Amino acid sequence: MVIDENEARLRVRYPLNCEKRRNYKFDIAAVGCDGSYSNTVPVHITVTDVNEFPPVFSQATYVRSIDEGKIYDEILRVEATDRDCTPRYGDICKYEIITDRSQPFAINSEGGYCASKR
Structure with a gap:
């Protein structure tokens, strides 16, 4: 300065x-x-933060095999992080399924774990 x-x-x-x-x-x-x-x-x-970075998942793809005919409380967990320096832009607020919402899966929006719908 x-x-x-x-x-x-x-x-x-x-x-x-x-x-x-x-x-x-x-x-x-x-x-x-x-x-x-x-x-x-x-x-x-x-220095005030600006939203420069998108969330990044810890894995590029999540793959699991499950048995037919069962309801699962948890199939897998997803995790994402954001490199922005303040909670306003750097925290992950929720997770959502955005493609084909009629599929038989649900995601806990805060915790990032995926389950089969009941």
Whole structure:
């Protein structure tokens, strides 16, 4: 970060990235014309997250074999993570089946486990 000497406006030298560093703390000094320091103030900058990354599943494909004629409480569990740095964009809020909702499976939207419908 750089301060423009004449205008006393703080600016960044390069784009900041929340996933690399979220908080910055430093002091700014007001310097008198004779070169003496007249005062300092602490500055705290928090880099706000933007939604840059989609969720990524821990496996590319999930495959299971199940016996016919049985109802299963749990067939498999899926897990996804998101690289964004804040809960607003980085947390997985729910899981849903999006293709052919008439199929005989249900997914627990919060826990990510798939079961057969009863």
